[in-house]
Every structure is written in structure tokens, then in C-alpha cells.
Amino acid sequence: MEAADKKLVYVLEDNANIGDIIEFLLTEELYEVKVCKSVACFWDEMSQKKPDMIVLDIILPDGNGLDICKQLKRNISTHQIPVMMMSGNNYLSKVKSKCDADSYINKPFDLNDFMQRVDFYSHSA
Template identity: 75%
Template sequence: MSKHRPDMVILDIMLPDGNGLDICNVLKRNIKTHDIPVMMMSANNHLNAVKAKCDAEDFINKPFDLNDFVNRVDKHLLN
């Protein structure tokens, strides 16, 4: 296993080869990755629906404002 960890994981809910919610759950249940902030994004879901399925720290609807996206990432990385 790599010694390098991402500072944050940004996942779309609908991925071409899987489900971002499933990946989020795997990350949040793993002792080695549970503390990495996860931001979910989707054009078809709402925060409450995502929060019920995954413990992501943040959610952003698509399309999104680039400045809002950067501010959200900064908020999690600067904490």
C-alpha cells in the first residue's frame, strides 16, 4: 500500500465504472482513510439524500460555481 494519502477525495455519485456513494462508504469505514474529507457531487441528488447514504463532509450540486467549489475545498483543507 502506498504511503501517500490524498488531502481530500472528490467523487461524483454517478461514475462510469461504479457508484461514488459506495466508494465514499468504503473510505469512511476504513481506519486508514476515514479521516480524509470527502466531497460528493451530482446533478441529480440532494444533500439530505446523500448524507443518509454516506458520511461525506460536503456535497455540491452540478453545475456548480467554480469559486464556490474552490472555497469548499479550501474550507476542508485549511481545518
């Protein structure tokens, strides 16, 4: 598969172990993946190229995934990009009321469930 044919997924996750697992999983499934460990890195990547999907952790060292989701969904140039929020805290009902993400997943997550969601949303963009 040509690199141009691959779907691009940005992952904003400060936990290196989780970021590595997601990157490995998506790369194995022939996605192009960019893992960012900080909000600053994420916005830098966004300024260079728009992805087909974004996976956002909620609690980050230099920001909040909910705020990023709101910014993305309010911006005309990014509102159509599917966003999946993930959190280690089981308060997704609160998260859903604060952010118009396309999908929500709790950590730890089932790898098959995660991939099904990415496949669905990245190809519906």
C-alpha cells in the same frame, strides 16, 4: 511553492469536461491534483499515496461514489480524509443519509463556492 507544500486533491469524475475544469481550477490555486475517470484508477492512486482531500462524483461508469465514500469513511487509514460528494442530480438529502461525506455540492456548481469548500476541507485535514 514547493510541490511538497501543495495540498493533494484526488478528483473522481468520469466527465472529462468537468474533470478538466476542476483540475484547472485547483492547479491555478496551487493544489496538486489527480483526476481519475474510473473507480479502478482511483483505488490505484489511493494505494500509492493518500490525498489531503477527495472529490467524488456519484454516478460513475464502473462504480458508485456513495459506495466509495462509505468505504473511505469506514477504513481507519482513510476515515479522516475530507470527502466532497458532487452530483448532477438534486437529491442531496438522500445522498447525505447514505454517506458521511464532509461536504456535498450540486453540479453545475459555482466555482467560487467549490474553491471555498476545497480550501476549507483540505486545510482542516
